Every structure is written in C-alpha cells, then in structure tokens.
Amino acid sequence: MVVKVYGPAYASTKRVIACFIEKEIEYDVVDIDLFKGENTTPEYLNLQPFGVLPVIQDGDYTLYESRAIIRYYAEKYKSQGTELLGRTMEERGLVEQWLEVEAHNFQPPLYDLVVQLLFDPKLGLIPDQKRIKEDKEKLARVLDVYDQRLSTSKFLAGDSFSLADLSHLPFGQFLMTGLGKEYMIRDRKHVSGWWDDISNRPSWQKVLQLHPPAL
Numbered sequence: 001m002v003v004k005v006y007g008p009a010y011a012s013t014k015r016v017i018a019c020f021i022e023k024e025i026e027y028d029v030v031d032i033d034l035f036k037g038e039n040t041t042p043e044y045l046n047l048q049p050f051g052v053l054p055v056i057q058d059g060d061y062t063l064y065e066s067r068a069i070i071r072y073y074a075e076k077y078k079s080q081g082t083e084l085l086g087r088t089m090e091e092r093g094l095v096e097q098w099l100e101v102e103a104h105n106f107q108p109p110l111y112d113l114v115v116q117l118l119f120d121p122k123l124g125l126i127p128d129q130k131r132i133k134e135d136k137e138k139l140a141r142v143l144d145v146y147d148q149r150l151s152t153s154k155f156l157a158g159d160s161f162s163l164a165d166l167s168h169l170p171f172g173q174f175l176m177t178g179l180g181k182e183y184m185i186r187d188r189k190h191v192s193g194w195w196d197d198i199s200n201r202p203s204w205q206k207v208l209q210l211h212p213p214a215l
C-alpha cells in the first residue's frame with residue numbers, strides 16, 4: 001500500500017517525507033496550496049480538522065501531526081531502512097527528549113520568523129520588528145544549548161542520526177536559505193558541523209530536489 005501525503009511543498013510535510021525516504025517507504029503526494037485556502041475545504045478538514053499540513057492516508061488509516069507520523073512509521077518499520085528511534089531504551093529516551101526540544105524550543109521562534117518574514121509579506125501584511133527581534137534572541141539562546149550538547153555528542157541523541165536530528169531539517173533549512181540567517185548556524189562551530197552532517201544526507205537532498213518549497 002503506497003502512503004498518500006498531503007502538502008509536500010510545506011516544511012512540516014517535508015519532515016514526514018524525509019522519514020519515508022530514510023525508512024524506504026513508498027509514498028504519493030497530493031498538492032495543497034495554502035495560499036489558495038485548499039487546507040480549508042470540507043474535504044481537507046474531514047482529514048485534518050485543524051486545517052494544517054500534513055496529513056497522511058495509509059489505506060483506511062488517517063494520521064496527522066508530523067511528529068506523530070514520523071514516530072509511527074519509525075516504529076512500524078523498525079527493521080527497515082535507517083534505525084531512527086535509538087538502539088536502547090536510554091537512546092530512545094534521548095531521541096524523545098530532543099524531539100520535544102525541537103517542537104517546543106527550536107521550532108516556535110523559527111516558525112514565527114518564517115511567518116513574519118516570508119508568509120506575511122506575501123499576504124501584504126507588515127512584519128512586526130519587535131517580535132522578529134525577540135524570536136531571534138530566543139532562537140540564539142536555544143542554539144547555544146545545542147552547540148554545547150553537540151560539542152560532546154555527534155548527533156543530538158547520541159552517536160547516530162535519529163528522528164531527533166531529522167525533525168530539525170525542514171525549519172533549519174529556512175535559516176540557511178529562505179530567511180538568509182545561515183550565520184545563526186555557521187557562527188556555532190558544533191551546530192554548523194552537525195547541520196552539514198544531517199542536511200547532506202541523501203534523504204534530505206532528495207526531499208529538496210523532489211519537492212520545491214512553496215516560498
């Protein structure tokens with residue numbers, strides 16, 4: 001059964017697609033254009049009642065929330081493709097810890113920067129400079145913690161690449177390209193080396209090549 005994934009042009013969906021490629025899971029995409037409101041049609045809301053991307057359909061099984069989806073598939077296909085959940089209970093705990101840090105510390109200020117600096121101007125809205133400054137300060141503090149962690153650990157959860165690292169790719173990519181704030185990564189030696197390791201993986205390069213960003 002080929003899994004259907006909605007909205008490949010958007011960052012949160014790319015988290016899921018990177019996981020599919022690492023786990024060698026076949027998928028088909030359904031394009032959704034947020035700027036045309038295609039996430040607010042009754043058909044889409046029937047699949048994802050909060051109207052955000054992504055959602056997947058696997059036969060008659062429907063699942064939304066990108067991190068729930070990647071956890072589900074990493075567990076379901078544990079022995080296929082790259083092991084992404086850690087090899088021991090302790091590694092699994094660290095994978096979960098850093099997935100939570102990504103969701104609650106890393107992504108929120110970065111998501112807001114993307115909205116303020118990329119989405120809002122496209123909708124004719126004026127970015128809030130005070131919020132942008134606060135977001136950059138918050139993100140800098142988070143990245144300082146990462147730099148410390150990555151000075152003693154090759155990847156966030158230990159010696160091997162895991163969902164914890166993968167989950168940072170879609171929004172980390174905005175720092176490098178869309179937002180032009182690559183200095184936030186490059187000014188931190190260990191974060192910079194880690195970023196090169198994870199973003200040069202064939203899976204992420206394939207995501208970027210197959211699914212160009214909406215903005």
Ligand SMILES: N[C@@H](CCC(=O)N[C@@H](CS)C(=O)NCC(=O)O)C(=O)O
Binds near residue numbers: 012013034039051
């Ligand atoms: N927690 C959700 C968040 C998803 C999310 O924010 N998706 C964005 C695209 S990257 C979206 O659909 N935004 C449309 C909106 O907020 O109206 C997940 O990880 O699946």
